[in-house]
Amino acid sequence: MAVQQYHHILVPVDGSKEAELAFKKAVAVAKRNGKDTELQLLHVVDTRAFQNISSFDSSMVEQVTKTAKKTLEQYIDYAKQQGVDNVSYTIEYGAPKTLIAKEVPQQSHADLIMIGATGLNAVERILIGSVTEFVTRTAICDVLVVRTDLDNKPIVNTKKK
Template sequence: MAEQRYLNILVPVDGSKEAEIALDKAIAVTKRNGSEAHLHILHVIDTRAFQNVSSFDTTMVEQVSETAKETLDEYVERAKAVGVENVSYTIEYGSPKAIIAKEAPKEVNADLIMIGATGLNAVERILIGSVTEYVTRTADVDVLVVRTNDAASL
């Protein structure tokens, strides 16, 4: 059987420690898969989070977007610093579950989603559901759930 090579790796990030660990492993996997491999970093701004804010205005979304853009620029530089040339990012707006599981993988032709394990406790998972759990259950491409930052597992 031929060795599995992933050439379009999608890694969703949300600023959590778990997402940072997934990003670092995705960078390593992209690098290991050669110069034709492409790393796509995705950040989804959950617009539903703004619906309950009484003083909601567009400047809030702009501020969140600008902060996300600065962070994603840093992530791209982190990847390039270790030799990953093909790296890009996207900022999407809407439901993280649907975008990460279905929309973004189609847009970037992803063959692997590398996603951080949820930071939610059991009660939170029951009440709001884990994005990671949803993605692993419904995505049409391979999903690797990153649970540790153990370099030996790279």
């Protein structure tokens, strides 16, 4: 029986703790899957967030992009320290849901998306549903939702009502 191996792992990151855990677990998966496995980090700058700002100027987007690049470069350093050399990042601009679920996986030939259970934007989650939920329903490849820390302990409060 053949063991399922993933060769192109996409990890959307947004600066949240959940996204960082998804990234760290993705590094471990990439390591286990061998040298041929590519780890691609993705940060989406949600340009809709800037549409209603009357004094909108490109310096705001540039600042967000600069911050994202710094974080992504730290993630790449971490992955390389862990022995994963085939790692890169992409910064996209637009609607996170479709970029993460369809467009970027198609372009990058992703066969697995590893995503945190929740991201930064609680307001969007309440109003139009979470990015993670949309990705799990509509992605063009397998999706692994990370809900535990590196020791596989829950990171969200899971009390039963």
